[in-house]
Structures are given as structure tokens and as C-alpha cells.
Ligand SMILES: [Zn+2]
């Protein structure tokens with residue numbers, strides 16, 4: 593689909609199945625552009641689930657739905673959001689995850705809302 597904004601990539605990576613594919617330009621170099629690269633797949637890695645089922649179950653039980661202030665969307669409508677993003681070293685553990693519905697997940701990423709866990713409850717606060 594082409595390039596996407598880094599924050600969009602972080603949001604998608606928060607709660608996704610990730611497959612790493614290694615590619616190379618074709619041997620003759622023909623068609624190798626950054627706009628629409630023609631590539632040769634070299635290897636396709638095993639899909640790695642970012643949030644394992646037992647942690648997802650515990651997360652949904654703890655949060656009972658989207659934790660964004662005023663939102664009442666149920667657990668089945670939520671994604672798991674990494675409070676410290678996993679590319680930044682954030683772990684896929686209950687104390688680094690929060691349930692957010694899709695619109696609020698997008699909003700947290702794109703507007704910089706802050707999240708922390710206080711007394712076992714995820715607290716979502718507006719950007720400074
Ligand atoms: Zn996220």
C-alpha cells in the first residue's frame with residue numbers, strides 16, 4: 593500500500609499480528625523506485641502475535657472496555673494499546689497495556705494523550 597505515517601504504524605503495531613518479510617530489488621534493478629518498488633521476497637518470517645491470548649483476556653477483564661474518559665465501548669470493541677510503545681522497549685505485560693476503542697486508540701496516538709496505571713487502573717489524561 594506504500595508509505596504510512598510513523599504514528600499510524602505504531603498504532604497498528606500496538607495490537608496486531610506481525611509478519612516480517614525481507615525483500616530485495618530484482619537482479620536487473622528494473623523498476624526499483626521508492627514510489628512503487630518492484631521487489632523480490634527473500635523470506636517471510638513466522639507471524640508473531642504481539643499480545644498473547646492470556647494477557648488479552650486479563651486486559652479485557654481488568655479494563656472492562658475502552659478506558660478513554662467518558663467512553664462506554666465494550667471490551668470486544670477495543671484494541672490493546674502499549675503505554676510505552678514496544679519499539680521503544682515497552683513490554684507486552686498487563687501493566688504496560690490499556691484497552692482503547694479504535695477511534696480513541698487513534699486519538700491517543702495522534703494527539704499525545706498520556707496514560708499511566710494507578711492502583712491497578714489505567715488512567716487516560718489529555719495532552720499537556
Ligand atoms: Zn496504541
Ligand SMILES: [Zn+2]
Nearest residue numbers: 658663693696
Ligand atoms: Zn473509546
